[in-house]
Amino acid sequence: MSDIFGALGISASGMSAERLRLDVTSANLANADTTRGANGQPYVRQEVSLESGGVSAFSNVLTGVQVAGIVNDPSPPRRVYEPNHPDADKNGYVSLPNVNSVTEMTDLIAESRSYEADAQAFQTAKTLYSKTIDLLH
Numbered sequence: 001m002s003d004i005f006g007a008l009g010i011s012a013s014g015m016s017a018e019r020l021r022l023d024v025t026s027a028n029l030a031n032a033d034t035t036r037g038a039n040g041q042p043y044v045r046q047e048v049s050l051e052s053g054g055v056s057a058f059s060n061v062l063t064g065v066q067v068a069g070i071v072n073d074p075s076p077p078r079r080v081y082e083p084n085h086p087d088a089d090k091n092g093y094v095s096l097p098n099v100n101s102v103t104e105m106t107d108l109i110a111e112s113r114s115y116e117a118d119a120q121a122f123q124t125a126k127t128l129y130s131k132t133i134d135l136l137h
Helices: 006-030 101-136
Strands: 046-052 065-072 078-081 093-096
Touching: 006 046, 006 065, 006 101
Parallel strands: none
Antiparallel strands: 046 065, 078 093
C-alpha cells in the first residue's frame, strides 16, 4: 500500500536531482573564466554523480534517483597564451578552467528538459490519484 504513490516520489527525486545538476552547471558557466580560486588554482569543472534511489521493500520497485555526490572533472585545465594576463606563467601561458561553454549550455538544455519531464510526470500522477479518489467517493 505504501507504494501506491511511488510515482510521486520517483518524479520528485528526479526533479530534485535535476535541480542540483542545473545549479552545478550554472556554477560551471559562472566560473568559466576563473583563473585563480581560493586555492590559487583555476576553477575545476564539477559534475553531479547520480545513482539509483534504492528498491522498495514492499514491491521490489525502484524508488527514484539520488545524488551520489558532486565530483570534479579530471580533465586538465585549458592553456592559453596571454603573456599580459596577471596569472600568466613565465612562458606567458594562463591556465583556464576545464569548462567548455558549449558543453555546459547543452547540459543546461538537457537538464531543464529532464526537470520539465519529471514535473509533468508528477502532475500527471497527482491528477490520476485525485481522479481515483474522486471515483471512490
